[in-house]
Structures are given as structure tokens and as C-alpha cells.
Amino acid sequence: MQPTPSLDAGLSAELRERLEALDLWQNVRELRDNGYTIIQDPVAHALTDRVRTAVQRLAAVSEGRNAGRRAGLLLGRDAVFPEAVTVPKLLALVEYLLGRGALLSQLIGTVRRAPIEGLALHADNSWFPAPFPSWEIMCTACWVTDDFTRENGATLIIPGTHKHKHHPPREVRESLDGAIAIEAPPGSIALWDGSVWHGSYPRQTDGERVVLHMTYTRIGMQPIDDYSHLDDAWLADKDPQLRGLLGRDLFFHSTTERNGSTDFDLLMNTYRLVHGPQGY
Numbered sequence: 206m207q208p209t210p211s212l213d214a215g216l217s218a219e220l221r222e223r224l225e226a227l228d229l230w231q232n233v234r235e236l237r238d239n240g241y242t243i244i245q246d247p248v249a250h251a252l253t254d255r256v257r258t259a260v261q262r263l264a265a266v267s268e269g270r271n272a273g274r275r276a277g278l279l280l281g282r283d284a285v286f287p288e289a290v291t292v293p294k295l296l297a298l299v300e301y302l303l304g305r306g307a308l309l310s311q312l313i314g315t316v317r318r319a320p321i322e323g324l325a326l327h328a329d330n331s332w333f334p335a336p337f338p339s340w341e342i343m344c345t346a347c348w349v350t351d352d353f354t355r356e357n358g359a360t361l362i363i364p365g366t367h368k369h370k371h372h373p374p375r376e377v378r379e380s381l382d383g384a385i386a387i388e389a390p391p392g393s394i395a396l397w398d399g400s401v402w403h404g405s406y407p408r409q410t411d412g413e414r415v416v417l418h419m420t421y422t423r424i425g426m427q428p429i430d431d432y433s434h435l436d437d438a439w440l441a442d443k444d445p446q447l448r449g450l451l452g453r454d455l456f457f458h459s460t461t462e463r464n465g466s467t468d469f470d471l472l473m474n475t476y477r478l479v480h481g482p483q484g485y
């Protein structure tokens with residue numbers, strides 16, 4: 206058995222200070238021990254009504270097993286989304302899980318109404334074959350815009366299963382042994398790593414369950430959404446952290462037949478993003 210790592214093992218001084226200032230050590234402990242946590246950030250609470258309305262407005266009927274309404278590729282589709290993906294407590298915990306320079310991977314909205322079946326148990330590392338590495342590849346944050354309770358179709362999760370480092374086996378997918386509901390009021394952001402096993406309960410109550418799902422991935426991985434249509438003019442009046450979240454100044458794909466190599470300035474910028482301004 207590996208000893209339980211200390212909470213701040215391997216974290217940069219800058220991140221430790223940010224986690225301290227934002228009062229996030231309990232959330233860090235929960236991520237380490239359970240694979241998920243619930244974030245209460247005043248910035249998120251202030252945006253929640255706009256997040257809910259925007260997802261409801263944009264969500265269209267989708268076909269298939271998990272029928273319900275969905276909206277995708279959301280970042281440029283309402284002014285609230287660029288604000289939503291940079292909530293300070295969320296970004297600090299994303300850095301705790303994924304390291305410096307993490308990328309936005311996917312932004313979708315879902316609207317679920319009874320009767321609707323729950324989501325099957327899975328780990329979000331869906332695009333990565335097991336075994337999962339000891340570090341997290343990606344993480345998912347779900348913005349709760351109405352009460353998350355079991356009857357309302359909350360996310361279900363099996364705490365601690367991120368330590369198995371593989372996809373959930375069939376027996377557990379069927380038994381849901383150890384599953385609990387993530388109970389949380391509107392304005393909460395439930396954050397889990399890519400390894401923990403989760404799904405959702407069927408919704409049994411009236412009204413709409415509206416969730417914004419925000420996925421981030423470690424630098425060097427392939428994001429799911431392609432936001433290349435959001436240009437520098439779109440970015441100009443946004444939080445500068447968005448450039449980083451969109452991987453705008455990375456050296457990937459910079460080799461051409463002409464230059465025969467990667468772009469040196471972008472390469473150095475990528476190094477700084479990964480290793481911090483002082484290098485390593």
C-alpha cells in the first residue's frame with residue numbers, strides 16, 4: 206500500500222497560496238480521498254441564474270438512449286459561458302488535479318425531465334484505455350442550477366473508486382454498490398476527477414434538471430471541443446486566462462514544411478506554462 210500523500214505534496218508555492226487564500230484545503234482533501242468535491246464560490250452563485258437560462262434557451266431535443274435536451278460547443282454561444290469556465294475556486298482545483306496550463310476540453314448543457322432513466326456508471330476517462338495513470342488526465346465540473354437530490358436525478362457517485370484506476374467492472378455497473386447521491390443546492394459546482402465511478406439517478410420529480418458540464422484536460426491532451434472559430438477579436442475583452450484554457454499559445458501543430466521545426470517562441474511559452482515563470 207502506498208502511504209497517503211500529504212495534501213500539498215508536489216504543489217507549487219503559488220498554487221498552495223491560492224488554495225489557502227480561497228479556503229480550498231477541505232475540497233483538496235475530498236478530491237484526494239473521495240475523487241470528488243462540491244465547490245461553493247460566490248462568483249458561481251452570482252452567475253447561476255444566467256447559466257440555467259442560457260442552457261435552457263440553447264438546449265435542443267436530442268435523440269437516443271439518454272434522451273433529453275442538450276446543447277454543445279457552448280463557449281461562444283452566450284456571454285455567461287466564458288465567465289463560467291473561469292470561476293476562481295474551480296480553476297484552482299482544476300490546477301490541483303491537472304497541473305499548470307490545463308485546457309478546457311468540453312462544454313455541454315443538459316436538460317433532463319421525468320420520466321428519464323439515469324446515466325450508466327462510468328469514469329470520465331472514457332477515451333483512455335485502462336490502466337489509468339496515477340495522475341489525473343482530465344476532470345469534470347457540473348454546475349448545479351436546481352436542487353441536486355436523489356429524487357431530482359442527482360449525479361450518483363461511488364466515493365473512493367478513483368483509486369482503482371480502471372473503468373468500472375460490469376458487476377459494479379449493475380449493483381451500484383456503495384453509490385450515493387451528490388446532494389447540493391443551486392449554485393454549487395460538483396467537481397470530480399476522470400477516474401471516479403459515477404452516473405446519475407433517474408429523475409422522479411416535476412420540472413427540469415439543468416446542468417452545465419465543464420470538462421478540463423491536462424496540457425498535452427486532446428480537447429474534445431474545437432473552439433478555433435473563436436478568434437483573437439472574440440478573446441480581446443475576455444478574462445486573459447481563456448487564452449490558456451483554449452491552448453492558444455502552445456507549440457503543438459506549429460511545425461511547417463518550410464520551418465522544419467516547431468515555433469521557438471511558442472515552444473518556450475509552452476515550457477513556461479508547464480514549469481512556471483521561473484522554470485524548473
Ligand SMILES: O=C(O)CCC(=O)C(=O)O
Nearest residue numbers: 329345359360404405418
Ligand atoms: O449528469 C450527471 O449527473 C452526470 C453527468 C456525467 O457523467 C458527466 O458530466 O461526466
Ligand SMILES: [Fe+2]
Nearest residue numbers: 327328329345
Ligand atoms: Fe461522467
